[in-house]
Amino acid sequence: xxxxxxxxxxxxxxxxxxxxxxxxxxxxxxxxxxxxxxxxxxxxxxxxxxxxxxxxxxxxxxxxxxxxxxxxxxxxxxxxxxxxxxxxxxxxxxxxxxxxxxxxxxxxxxxxxxxxxxxxxxxxxxxxxxxxxxxxxxxxxxxxxxxxxxxxxxxxxxxxxxxxxxxxxxxxxxxxxxxxxxxxxxxxxxxxxxxxxxxxxxxxxxxxxxxxxxxxxxxxxxxxxxxxxxxxxxxxxxxxxxxxxxxxxxxxxxxxxxxxxxxxxxxxxxxxxxxxxxxxxxxxxxxxxxxxxxxxxxxxxxxxxxxxxxxxxxxxxxxxxxxxxxxxxxx
Ligand code: UDP
Numbered sequence: 001x002x003x004x005x006x007x008x009x010x011x012x013x014x015x016x017x018x019x020x021x022x023x024x025x026x027x028x029x030x031x032x033x034x035x036x037x038x039x040x041x042x043x044x045x046x047x048x049x050x051x052x053x054x055x056x057x058x059x060x061x062x063x064x065x066x067x068x069x070x071x072x073x074x075x076x077x078x079x080x081x082x083x084x085x086x087x088x089x090x091x092x093x094x095x096x097x098x099x100x101x102x103x104x105x106x107x108x109x110x111x112x113x114x115x116x117x118x119x120x121x122x123x124x125x126x127x128x129x130x131x132x133x134x135x136x137x138x139x140x141x142x143x144x145x146x147x148x149x150x151x152x153x154x155x156x157x158x159x160x161x162x163x164x165x166x167x168x169x170x171x172x173x174x175x176x177x178x179x180x181x182x183x184x185x186x187x188x189x190x191x192x193x194x195x196x197x198x199x200x201x202x203x204x205x206x207x208x209x210x211x212x213x214x215x216x217x218x219x220x221x222x223x224x225x226x227x228x229x230x231x232x233x234x235x236x237x238x239x240x241x242x243x244x245x246x247x248x249x250x251x252x253x254x255x256x257x258x259x260x261x262x263x264x265x266x267x268x269x270x271x272x273x274x275x276x277x278x279x280x281x282x283x284x285x286x287x288x289x290x291x292x293x294x295x296x297x298x299x300x301x302x303x304x305x306x307x308x309x310x311x312x313x314x315x316x317x318x319x320x321x322x323x324x325x326x327x328x329x330x331x
Pocket of ligand 1: 079170188189190191193205206207208209219220221259282285
């Protein structure tokens with residue numbers, strides 16, 4: 001049986017595919033390549049290009065391949081873009097999930113691991129945030145992911161499709177071999193932007209606001225290495241295969257770093273000056289997001305290996321230096 005990775009050409013999905021292949025799993029990737037990169041997909045995975053909102057595309061894939069588990073990464077994920085184009089986010093993210101679950105139901109595929117997000121919590125009522133805390137998204141991206149979680153829950157109730165929803169905090173880093181990494185166009189994420197400045201392909205970092213309710217006034221986030229995240233997905237697959245019931249888990253390092261602290265860590269990790277200026281706040285950003293990941297540790301047995309943001313940044317820096325243009329220089 002094979003594992004279907006939807007969005008396997010994206011940043012997190014491509015790291016997951018590589019990890020699964022290294023574990024000798026049979027892997028099928030589906031991706032529409034609207035945001036992912038063909039060159040990011042591991043050579044040992046079978047690739048289908050298409051959009052999961054297209055039911056005939058999914059039917060063709062499920063008919064040809066013996067899939068027993070779906071890992072679903074394919075969604076739009078940029079907060080500011082979602083504030084400007086909410087309907088695009090609900091159409092792609094929520095619409096894609098509904099069509100996918102219908103196809104899974106009809107082809108008798110009963111397990112899904114779903115990429116959710118800390119953005120489902122909105123402005124947290126306490127810190128660190130645990131899975132039982134209130135979910136009140138403050139942007140359409142987070143709202144779309146919360147809707148997707150709820151939709152899978154009811155698909156589980158009605159059709160027995162078991163799920164694990166993993167609420168990611170801020171994912172960063174790259175495979176240490178430097179073969180794959182983060183490459184969004186346009187880039188909006190903090191770590192790759194800082195590293196583009198370090199490399200000299202971007203002039204300076206804009207710090208989006210220094211008047212937040214945090215110790216140094218800049219936003220605090222919880223950064224987790226992409227390979228630790230991939231490991232959590234592998235544990236989640238095993239958790240469902242062992243017959244456990246559907247559940248939701250936070251994935252973060254459980255410690256917070258401000259934008260200013262990330263900048264300083266990157267200056268140390270790269271030995272570069274990295275010019276920065278304070279710019280206006282970005283829409284949709286809560287002050288601070290820090291995970292309580294104790295449930296993933298105790299229930300899934302998750303044991304993240306990267307507990308130092310400098311080490312996380314170093315793996316991303318290795319990728320950035322090896323591929324200054326990201327995937328643009330690859331086939
Ligand atoms: N950020 C920033 N400058 C940038 C990009 C991001 O100051 O050029 C800040 C952003 O406001 C947020 C943090 O860095 O507080 C992480 O943003 P990112 O977009 O990487 O992830 P998000 O938290 O939105 O998922």
